[in-house]
Amino acid sequence: MFTSGYVVGRSAGDGTVTFWSQALEIARVDLTVERRIGNTLRITVPFAVVALMVFPLALDLQLTTVSNIGIGVFWALGVLFGMQVALRQSAADSRERRDLQALLGVDPAARFVGRLLSGGVLMSGFLLILLLAMVVLLDPAVPEGGWWMLIVATLLVSIGLTELGTLAGEVTAGLSNRTVLASLIVAPLGLPLIIGASQSVAALSRDTSILPWTLLLIASDLALAVAGVALAQPLEEATR
Amino acid sequence: MLRDVDLEVGAGEAFGVAGPNGSGKTTLIRTAATLLSIDLGRLTVLGQDAGARDLAPTRSAIGLIGHQPTLIPELTLAENLTHITRLAGVETGRIPRALDVVGLSEASERRADACSFGMKRRVEIAHLLLTRPHLLLLDEAASGLDEAARHLIEALVRSVCSRGGGCIVVSHDRAQLSDLCSRVATLSDGRLETAL
Numbered sequence: 001m002f003t004s005g006y007v008v009g010r011s012a013g014d015g016t017v018t019f020w021s022q023a024l025e026i027a028r029v030d031l032t033v034e035r036r037i038g039n040t041l042r043i044t045v046p047f048a049v050v051a052l053m054v055f056p057l058a059l060d061l062q063l064t065t066v067s068n069i070g071i072g073v074f075w076a077l078g079v080l081f082g083m084q085v086a087l088r089q090s091a092a093d094s095r096e097r098r099d100l101q102a103l104l105g106v107d108p109a110a111r112f113v114g115r116l117l118s119g120g121v122l123m124s125g126f127l128l129i130l131l132l133a134m135v136v137l138l139d140p141a142v143p144e145g146g147w148w149m150l151i152v153a154t155l156l157v158s159i160g161l162t163e164l165g166t167l168a169g170e171v172t173a174g175l176s177n178r179t180v181l182a183s184l185i186v187a188p189l190g191l192p193l194i195i196g197a198s199q200s201v202a203a204l205s206r207d208t209s210i211l212p213w214t215l216l217l218i219a220s221d222l223a224l225a226v227a228g229v230a231l232a233q234p235l236e237e238a239t240r
Numbered sequence: 241m242l243r244d245v246d247l248e249v250g251a252g253e254a255f256g257v258a259g260p261n262g263s264g265k266t267t268l269i270r271t272a273a274t275l276l277s278i279d280l281g282r283l284t285v286l287g288q289d290a291g292a293r294d295l296a297p298t299r300s301a302i303g304l305i306g307h308q309p310t311l312i313p314e315l316t317l318a319e320n321l322t323h324i325t326r327l328a329g330v331e332t333g334r335i336p337r338a339l340d341v342v343g344l345s346e347a348s349e350r351r352a353d354a355c356s357f358g359m360k361r362r363v364e365i366a367h368l369l370l371t372r373p374h375l376l377l378l379d380e381a382a383s384g385l386d387e388a389a390r391h392l393i394e395a396l397v398r399s400v401c402s403r404g405g406g407c408i409v410v411s412h413d414r415a416q417l418s419d420l421c422s423r424v425a426t427l428s429d430g431r432l433e434t435a436l
Contacts, residue, residue: 036314
């Protein structure tokens with residue numbers, strides 16, 4: 001059926017495109033679009049900071065309590081609002097755009113990596129701003145050496161949440177309630193990230209080893225990265 | 241769903257498909273683009289079995305214009321073309337010329353979300369001028385377009401055919417199909433009924 005007498009091959013572009021050039025191009029355009037619409041910076045960040053400000057009021061301004069739970073509040077709000085950042089781009093992917101990318105020869109794994117790069121930049125930026133706001137507003141009780149651990153854990157959670165959001169976006173591609181469904185996937189699967197991040201800082205307070213929790217974060221990030229790249233092609237075909 | 245479809249489009253041929261809404265025209269086009277798989281039978285596109293593991297080389301030689309424009313709204317028309325050509329590995333230096341051919345030189349820096357449907361369609365035509373597909377698939381591509389844009393689409397079809405490529409054109413407009421295509425079939429309830 002359909003066509004005969006042809007030789008397969010790219011028409012006008014001959015082999016100048018690579019996996020990384022496609023991934024970087026997708027990341028570049030994602031960030032350009034984000035710069036123009038500013039969803040993360042103009043909407044998600046202010047709402048998350050407002051939520052952070054509400055906590056001391058809810059605790060009747062008991063400063064010691066606020067200070068003690070500051071880091072926990074940061075992780076909870078970071079994951080909650082971070083999901084919106086993680087799912088934002090995949091929610092914008094229409095069937096037509098996915099079809100176009102397939103016909104342009106875009107490797108689904110390159111798209112995953114591209115989304116990971118742009119999402120990782122946005123997520124890291126978002127969480128670091130939220131961390132700064134938390135320090136200013138809640139004056140958290142951080143153990144000695146805890147700041148570095150907090151920053152490292154924030155970056156590892158950024159990567160993991162972005163991977164999870166991108167993967168959930170791919171799994172739910174083409175479904176009508178995809179944003180809701182993707183959130184339902186991200187929330188439980190993000191638990192190892194929250195546990196690893198919160199416990200790595202708490203371990204410093206207890207004067208116990210941070211290694212198991214840091215390894216949990218790194219292992220989660222690696223497992224999600226491998227799953228994202230390995231499943232990109234089958235998911236692409238399955239969700240058409 | 242398509243049933244009992246037996247169709248071969250040869251090199252240099254434009255094949256027209258008409259049919260009522262819901263008859264399976266879009267499914268036919270997406271199947272020909274290897275975007276949908278078949279349950280039974282055999283599908284060969286550009287000499288490649290559509291069941292093959294790596295379809296990327298075949299897909300990158302296919303051009304498709306569907307119902308909805310695929311531009312990124314927040315990018316300008318020129319930026320959209322740059323993005324497409326970079327993903328496809330096509331030389332970006334020809335973009336100004338392609339925009340000129342479709343009459344969008346002066347609007348090239350306008351954002352896609354500020355452009356009309358017809359302008360977005362012209363950008364898609366410019367994209368296909370740049371990527372030069374061997375197989376062109378048009379799904380109601382001329383619907384809602386002015387006469388000049390319809391001429392551009394007709395010129396695109398003739399250009400692909402003259403290069404030895406093939407086209408499948410889906411339209412409600414039988415007169416246009418008859419002018420443009422060497423054969424026209426009717427798709428009804430998933431079956432290709434007649435080929436004239």
